Amino acid sequence: MATTKFKGQDVELLGNEVNVGDKAPEVTVVNSDGLGDVVVGGAQGEKQLIIVVPSLDTGVCATETRNFNARAAELEGVKTTIVSLDLPFASGRFCSAEGIDKLTVTSDFRNKDFANAYGVLLGGSVLAGVTCRAIFAVDADGVVTYKQIVPEITEEPNYDEAIAAVA
Numbered sequence: 455m456a457t458t459k460f461k462g463q464d465v466e467l468l469g470n471e472v473n474v475g476d477k478a479p480e481v482t483v484v485n486s487d488g489l490g491d492v493v494v495g496g497a498q499g500e501k502q503l504i505i506v507v508p509s510l511d512t513g514v515c516a517t518e519t520r521n522f523n524a525r526a527a528e529l530e531g532v533k534t535t536i537v538s539l540d541l542p543f544a545s546g547r548f549c550s551a552e553g554i555d556k557l558t559v560t561s562d563f564r565n566k567d568f569a570n571a572y573g574v575l576l577g578g579s580v581l582a583g584v585t586c587r588a589i590f591a592v593d594a595d596g597v598v599t600y601k602q603i604v605p606e607i608t609e610e611p612n613y614d615e616a617i618a619a620v621a
Contacts, residue, residue: 456573458586460607466577467586467603469570474601478502478592479571483537483560486545492560494535494568497596501620503534506574506588508581508607510540510548510559518587518610519554525617526556532620539563539584574603587611591619 456467472479480496494504505522507515519536526534536559538545545559562568562585569575574585587607591600600619604611 456603458576458603458607459605460576460579460581462606463579465579465581465586465607467573468575468577469573471573472571472590472598472601474598476598478504478590478596478598480596481562481568481571483535483562483568484542484564486542486549486559486561489542492535492558494537494560495571495590495592495596497594498533498592499594501532501594502590502592503529503532503616503620504572504590504592505534505536505557505611505616506568506572506585506590507536507538508576508584508587510536510538510545514608514610515587516548516552519548519557519559520552521610521613523552523554523556525613529617529620534558535560537562537568537585539566539569581607589616591616
């Protein structure tokens with residue numbers, strides 16, 4: 455059983471655990487800009503950086519998204535996507551207010567298909583039903599080359615490792 459922590463307490467991660475070397479599941483999520491479908495994972499002919507956050511309505515998630523937005527501008531040939539369970543309308547407002555324009559910000563709100571396919575859905579805790587904080591790098595052939603489940607949900611990820619994984 456995979457776990458992470460929320461304020462020091464273990465939290466079970468539900469769904470199918472995806473690890474380095476596995477084929478990245480291809481999942482459709484909803485774009486925050488216009489409610490269109492966005493496919494993440496799978497072989498897309500370019501590298502992908504999939505950044506999973508619990509909610510853009512928290513300080514750590516907002517900071518993380520702003521940081522990745524700034525750093526994504528340095529990446530060439532990398533599709534960079536934020537996935538949360540926020541409603542697309544709220545995500546869209548966040549992106550407009552914060553000037554998030556280098557990332558695709560998406561929602562997994564419909565069926566939690568992404569959260570379940572990647573094993574990042576939080577189980578029995580006060581945050582049950584949202585995603586943990588995680589990052590997956592996927593190569594052009596759809597293979598996971600890097601995975602980071604942030605050990606403590608309330609902390610930021612290792613940005614340098616994540617960027618190096620797709621640089």
